[in-house]
Amino acid sequence: MAEDYAKLVNETVEKFGKDRGRLMDIARALHAELGHLSEDTIGLVADALGIHRVEVRDMASFYAFFSREPKGRATIRLCNAVVERMKGADEVAKAFEEAVGCSFGETSEDGKISLEYTPCIGMSDQPPSALVNGVVLTRIRPQDVPGIVAALRKGEGGGRLHEGGYESSEVELNLRQTGPVVFAPMERGAAIRKAVNMTADDVINELNRARVRGRGGAGFPTAMKWDFCRKAEADAHYVVCNGDEGEPGTFKDRVILTEQADLLFEGMTVAGYAIGAQEGFLYLRGEYEYLIGHLQQTLAKRRRLGLLGENICGREGFNFDIRIQLGAGAYVCGEESALIESLEGKRGAPRDRPPFPVQKGYLSRPSSVNNVETLCCAARIIEHGADWFAAMGTKDSTGTKLLSVSGDCERPGVYELEYGITVEKLLELVGADGAQAVQIGGPSGQCLAPKDFGRAISFEDVPTGGSVIVFGPERNLLECMRQFIEFFVDESCGWCAPCRVGTTLLLKQLEKVLEGKGTRADLDQLERLGVTVKTMSRCGLGQTAANPILTTLRNFPDLYDNLIKPGDFIPSFDLKKAIAESCAITGRNPELEEEHV
Amino acid sequence: MSDETMTIIIDGVEVAAQPGQTILEAADQAGVYIPRLCYHPDLPPGGHCRLCTVKVNGRPASSCTFPASDGLVIENDTEELNAFRRTIVEMLFVEGNHHCPSCEASGDCELQAMAYRLGLLTPTLPYLRQPRQLDASHKDVYIDRDRCILCGRCSRASKVEDGKTVFGFEGRGIHKRIAVDGAKGLSDTDMSVADEAARICPTGCLRVKREGYRVPVGQRTYDHTPIGSDIEHKKATR
Numbered sequence: 122m123a124e125d126y127a128k129l130v131n132e133t134v135e136k137f138g139k140d141r142g143r144l145m146d147i148a149r150a151l152h153a154e155l156g157h158l159s160e161d162t163i164g165l166v167a168d169a170l171g172i173h174r175v176e177v178r179d180m181a182s183f184y185a186f187f188s189r190e191p192k193g194r195a196t197i198r199l200c201n202a203v204v205e206r207m208k209g210a211d212e213v214a215k216a217f218e219e220a221v222g223c224s225f226g227e228t229s230e231d232g233k234i235s236l237e238y239t240p241c242i243g244m245s246d247q248p249p250s251a252l253v254n255g256v257v258l259t260r261i262r263p264q265d266v267p268g269i270v271a272a273l274r275k276g277e278g279g280g281r282l283h284e285g286g287y288e289s290s291e292v293e294l295n296l297r298q299t300g301p302v303v304f305a306p307m308e309r310g311a312a313i314r315k316a317v318n319m320t321a322d323d324v325i326n327e328l329n330r331a332r333v334r335g336r337g338g339a340g341f342p343t344a345m346k347w348d349f350c351r352k353a354e355a356d357a358h359y360v361v362c363n364g365d366e367g368e369p370g371t372f373k374d375r376v377i378l379t380e381q382a383d384l385l386f387e388g389m390t391v392a393g394y395a396i397g398a399q400e401g402f403l404y405l406r407g408e409y410e411y412l413i414g415h416l417q418q419t420l421a422k423r424r425r426l427g428l429l430g431e432n433i434c435g436r437e438g439f440n441f442d443i444r445i446q447l448g449a450g451a452y453v454c455g456e457e458s459a460l461i462e463s464l465e466g467k468r469g470a471p472r473d474r475p476p477f478p479v480q481k482g483y484l485s486r487p488s489s490v491n492n493v494e495t496l497c498c499a500a501r502i503i504e505h506g507a508d509w510f511a512a513m514g515t516k517d518s519t520g521t522k523l524l525s526v527s528g529d530c531e532r533p534g535v536y537e538l539e540y541g542i543t544v545e546k547l548l549e550l551v552g553a554d555g556a557q558a559v560q561i562g563g564p565s566g567q568c569l570a571p572k573d574f575g576r577a578i579s580f581e582d583v584p585t586g587g588s589v590i591v592f593g594p595e596r597n598l599l600e601c602m603r604q605f606i607e608f609f610v611d612e613s614c615g616w617c618a619p620c621r622v623g624t625t626l627l628l629k630q631l632e633k634v635l636e637g638k639g640t641r642a643d644l645d646q647l648e649r650l651g652v653t654v655k656t657m658s659r660c661g662l663g664q665t666a667a668n669p670i671l672t673t674l675r676n677f678p679d680l681y682d683n684l685i686k687p688g689d690f691i692p693s694f695d696l697k698k699a700i701a702e703s704c705a706i707t708g709r710n711p712e713l714e715e716e717h718v
Numbered sequence: 719m720s721d722e723t724m725t726i727i728i729d730g731v732e733v734a735a736q737p738g739q740t741i742l743e744a745a746d747q748a749g750v751y752i753p754r755l756c757y758h759p760d761l762p763p764g765g766h767c768r769l770c771t772v773k774v775n776g777r778p779a780s781s782c783t784f785p786a787s788d789g790l791v792i793e794n795d796t797e798e799l800n801a802f803r804r805t806i807v808e809m810l811f812v813e814g815n816h817h818c819p820s821c822e823a824s825g826d827c828e829l830q831a832m833a834y835r836l837g838l839l840t841p842t843l844p845y846l847r848q849p850r851q852l853d854a855s856h857k858d859v860y861i862d863r864d865r866c867i868l869c870g871r872c873s874r875a876s877k878v879e880d881g882k883t884v885f886g887f888e889g890r891g892i893h894k895r896i897a898v899d900g901a902k903g904l905s906d907t908d909m910s911v912a913d914e915a916a917r918i919c920p921t922g923c924l925r926v927k928r929e930g931y932r933v934p935v936g937q938r939t940y941d942h943t944p945i946g947s948d949i950e951h952k953k954a955t956r
Contacts, residue, residue, distance in 0.1 A: 160901050175886035175899035182888045182897075451890075468887070473765040473783035615868070615887075615894030617768050622809035625892045626843055646842070653805040656778050657768045693844060 127165055129154060134169035141170050142484075144466030148181055149407075149449060157188040183468035183614075185239065185450030186407050193228045193235035195273045197221075198252040202241035202369045203564075203604045204527045204590055209262075210249040214238075216266035233274055240452065240608055241369035242408040245527035245590070246295045246534050255410045257292050292411070296376050298550070300521045300537030301513070303377060303497045307384050310428050312500040316391045317436035319503075321351060324395040328499060330507035332519045336494035337363065337455075338562055338586030339661075340518075343499060346489050349479040351396040353487035360392045360401035361483060361490040363460055367406060367452040368563035369608060370588035373523035374493040376535045378405075378412050381497060382419045386443060388496030390428065391503050393441035396489055401443040404460050407450050416445055452612040456660050457490035458482075459614065470616045471660035494523055494587070514540035518579035522587065526551045528560075529593030544583070545574040553591045558598055558677070563588035564605035565665035568598070570676040599680055602669040603631055609666035620663030623654035627667060629693075634684055638691045644681055648674060724788035728772075729795050735786035742770055742781040745794070749953025751946035752794050753803050753836065755810075755828055755920055756869035757782045761878055764870045767810075769803050769832070804836040812843045813892075815850065815864035816921075822930030823922030825938030829867055830921075831945035850895070855903035858911035858927055865923040866896050872915045872924050879914035882907075896923070 133150045137143035147166060152158055158181045167174040181187050188196075197217060201210055214225065217236055221229045228235040244250035247259040253273070261269075296304060316324050329344035350358060362385065366374040377385060389401045405413065420443055423429045431440045451469045453459045458472035461483050482488025491499075498520055502510045511519045518540035524547065527533045531552030538547070544559055559569045561578070562585040569576070569583070576583050592598055606628045615621040630647045633639050651667030651674075658664050674681060697713060704710055724735045728750050735744035740763065745752050755767040763782035770781045773793040781792075793799065810829060818824050850863035873885035873896070884907045888897035900906025909916070916926050935941070 164901060173883040173886070173899045174901065175883060175888075175897050178888055178897060179886040183890050468890070473763070473780060475785060610891060613891040615889070615891045617766055618806050618810055618813075618867070619768050621868070621892055621894065622813045622846075625846065626809065626812070629844055649805065650843075653802050657771050657802050657806060659765055659768060659780070 126161075130162060130165040131169050134166060139170060141172055142466045144170070144177065144180055145446065145449065145463065146466075148177075148184075148187060149447060152187055156194065157191050159189070159191075180466065180468050183451065184407075184448070187449055188235075191228075191232075193233050194276070195233065195254055196235040196237055197269075197273075198237045198239040198242075199225070200240070200242045200244065200248070200250045200252075201238040201604075202245060202248075202608070203601050204245040204370060205241075205248040205250060206604065207528060207596065207601075208248040212263050213249045213251075213261050213266065216263035217270070220267050220270040231274070233276075234270065239408075239450065240611065241367065241371075243366060243372040243375045243406075244292065245370050245372060246525070247293050248527075252408060257411050259291055259293065292375075292379075294376060294379060295534030296380065297526075297532055297534035298536040298538065300539070302501050302510070302521045302537065303381060303384065303494060303523060304537050305501075307381070307387070307500075307504075309383055309387070309423070309426060310434060312387050312504040313390050313394070313428060314434050316394050316503050317434050317439060321395045321397065324391065324503060325351065327507050328502055331498075331502045331510040332517075333495070333498050333502060333510065334518065334580060335492055336498065336522065336586070337492040338368075338566075338584055340580040340584055343491065343495055346479055346491070347392065347395050349477070350487045350489040353480050355486045357400070357484070357486045358396050358398040359483045359486055359488040360389050360396065360398045361457075361461065361464065361478075361488050362389055362401065362403045362493060362496055363455060363457060363490050364403050364405040364409070364493050365448055365455040365460060366493070366586075367408075367455045367612075368565060368586055368588045369605070370525060370527050370560065370563050370590040371586060372525045372527075373535050373587045375409060375412075377493050377497060377523070378409065378416065382416055383423070384497045384500055385493055386419065386423055386429070388491075388498070388500035389443055390433065390441055391500055392489060392491065392496060394433075394436075394439055396487070398489075399440050399442070401441065402464055402483070403443060403445045404454070404464055405445055405447050406454075407448040410447055413445060413447065420445075451614075452608075453614045453660070453662050456662060459660065460490060461488065468614070470614050471662075473659065492586075515577070515579050515581065517581045522578065522585070524578070524585070524589050525587050526589045526591065528589075528591035529553060529556065529596065530591045538578075540579045541577050543575055543577050544569060547578065547589065548574065548591065551591070553593070555594045556591050557594050557596065558592040560588070560590040560592065560601075561585045563590070564608055564669050565661070567668060567672040568602070568676060569672075573676070598677065599631075599635060599673065599684075602673050603628070603635060605669040606631060606666070609662065613662060613666070617657075617659040617663065619654050619657040620659065620666060623650060623658070623663070624666050626650055627654065627670060631670060633693050634681065637684060637686065638693060639685045640688055640691055641685060642689060643691075644674070644685060722788075724786060726786050726788070726790040726792060728792045735788075739786045740782055741772065741774070741779075741784050741786050741790070741792060744786045745781065746949050747952075749950055750794065751949045752781050753800075753832060753946065754782060755832060755867060756871060758871050758875070758918060760914070761871060761874040761918075764874060766869050767806065767867070769806055771802070772799065800836055803832075804838050807833050807836055807838055808841050808843055810867045811838075811841050812845045813848070814866060815845075815847065821865065821922045822925065823865070825935055825941050826933075827922060827940075828920035828945060831940035834940070835944045835946060846892070848892070853898065853903045855905035856907075856909055857905070859904060859909055859916050860925055860927055861896065861898070861904060862923055862925070863895060865921045867921055867923075868894060868896065869920055870896075871918045871920065872896065875915040875918040876909075876913065879918075880910075882909075882913070882915075884909045884913070884915060 334340040454469040459469040463469040754770040853861040876884040
């Protein structure tokens with residue numbers, strides 16, 4: 122038994138070339154086989170790789186999908202993102218606890234099923250949703266739960282579960298509106314054939330003339346990124362596609378990867394040509410593991426067609442191929458430098474910049490990290506020309522934008538729209554009457570009030586990576602903001618003090634106010650903390666983690682004012698609650714003075 | 719500008735900088751103190767504590783990692799930045815379980831000294847009171863994680879100075895902890911009392927046993943002069 126086990130570890134490490142850089146894949150494979158990564162496993166992996174145990178533990182203890190303790194054969198990860206909870210995830214959770222017989226965070230007595238919560242898995246358009254050993258379940262109703270659990274107990278894979286990958290998955294597409302750039306018919310290789318007949322400089326110049334900017338939300342000019350990367354001297358350059366969309370409420374990349382994977386790979390190949398890379402990576406969030414079969418098939422087809430591999434499209438010396446790297450549950454890996462660390466098989470901790478990834482990225486080589494949608498745009502620009510692209514959108518935001526709309530609206534899904542559309546117009550399109558607020562750009566974006574619905578979605582006005590969450594008139598908005606902060610608490614990587622500690626303190630401070638124990642001084646404290654976390658944090662996660670609070674303090678001051686009490690100070694300490702247990706044990710009930718209660 | 723000396727401007731004062739230096743290194747050399755906790759001159763920067771955040775041409779950046787380049791305009795000793803720094807020190811105090819009066823590092827502790835320097839009298843934030851593990855398994859060195867601020871100095875020193883990898887991190891977010899390279903604790907590693915890492919902790923977390931009170935209270939590093947005085951002294955003696 123012990124020998125088999127050591128053999129399994131060694132074989133797995135061998136399978137990935139005894140390469141420390143593939144530690145993520147090694148850990149994923151062993152976790153799938155063994156159900157958890159024990160201290161023994163970690164020691165064996167370290168020995169087999171010739172590295173330190175603490176380095177393996179450092180990585181393995183970071184990702185949400187890796188358990189250090191034994192778990193059930195099936196792990197149900199119910200999504201508890203804000204939109205999912207708006208649409209019944211709490212009732213489904215209760216049903217699971219009843220059917221499995223344990224609480225979330227625990228494993229059933231028979232050791233067969235574990236219950237876990239997971240943040241947004243990119244299914245906000247079809248909630249409530251869950252991942253069961255990597256398989257996606259959507260639109261779960263409480264009455265479906267006993268059947269799912271019974272099947273899992275029998276070891277069948279279960280009820281509504283289907284074996285295997287994407288084809289049999291029950292994920293709905295929900296592509297509500299196609300557009301000319303991303304969701305238009307494409308001819309395989311059209312963009313590459315054009316690119317290889319241009320110089321690399323001309324390819325970059327074409328993007329420059331199109332004025333295309335990064336679709337992840339930050340809006341850095343793509344041509345400039347490619348140009349910096351291309352001009353950085355090194356023995357290798359890399360193209361990295363950021364397929365780690367983890368912003369709650371976003372799922373546009375899911376639809377691209379399902380419908381237009383070819384266009385994405387086309388864009389990555391054009392990028393490889395432009396920056397002089399021979400290798401590209403698609404970093405795919407672990408939640409989208411169900412898509413990997415389909416994506417691998419697409420890559421294989423492109424290799425057969427000579428669109429990947431050596432001398433692509435007959436261009437002597439243009440060699441390029443793509444590897445898919447799966448993640449393991451960490452929102453922060455959507456930050457480009459954290460993504461690179463993860464790609465190198467380490468914990469997904471962001472790096473300090475400078476140096477930027479275009480100077481020192483993957484394996485310290487110049488790397489261009491681009492959003493899935495951006496790479497699709499790049500392919501189309503080369504195919505149809507910069508003028509065609511720049512004619513769409515606004516002056517500083519050319520082209521179209523994919524929006525993932527969810528929450529209180531009739532037609533949630535993905536919309537490809539020209540930049541410049543107002544929030545009002547968008548709400549009309551998705552069927553959202555009387556919205557009290559719209560969260561644009563997810564929790565890290567901003568919460569807009571109706572007074573701002575006339576504003577335009579664009580880099581110059583309201584930028585977004587694509588997440589749009591509608592809050593109807595009945596929603597408890599500040600409770601939703603509280604859940605957003607909870608998300609950041611769970612997802613902070615912990616590298617830097619202001620984000621690691623500040624997010625937890627923001628949550629406590631907000632909860633104090635929501636419990637009616639706040640005064641004006643508490644709102645000031647909330648703002649002080651928020652601005653500190655925003656200004657002092659190391660990466661984009663911390664720098665935006667306070668936004669749910671800071672933007673609602675600004676746009677919905679009445680909601681807060683209605684909650685606070687007069688006076689200078691209300692203690693968060695509750696004496697009655699603190700002594701409740703000892704009162705019960707001793708059977709004594711001291712009369713507390715009113716001021717202490 | 720390869721061999722040229724560059725000039726950066728910190729709080730309106732011109733400071734010379736050499737190529738390859740960070741803002742913090744240039745400031746130190748000129749006797750301008752930028753508060754810091756996780757930085758140590760013998761180690762590569764970690765960027766953990768963010769106390770050394772300054773505004774570089776108006777944008778916040780950690781001075782321990784930001785390369786100096788000619789003409790940078792830097793804000794450092796401003797009320798705004800010091801207030802942020804004070805809040806971070808406060809966060810570190812409520813995150814851990816720090817009991818200065820009974821801590822053997824008191825007077826030598828950089829966290830305590832930084833609180834004094836920045837004028838933090840008492841925390842206004844709620845204590846998190848997280849359970850943290852003590853590791854006294856090693857015969858000469860102990861880890862009291864209650865006092866850890868996750869600066870990572872021990873980890874960097876063990877790698878860079880000692881050529882070992884005794885320390886690393888474990889977990890994420892608020893559950894992140896310093897970890898050791900052994901299945902059963904520090905005694906299970908190749909840690910030695912002679913390691914640089916053994917004496918690099920800024921607080922009372924990683925300590926050498928039986929040394930705690932060799933220097934009496936009242937004669938300790940920060941008992942008479944605030945933290946940063948040694949750096950500021952360079953300017954005063956010019």
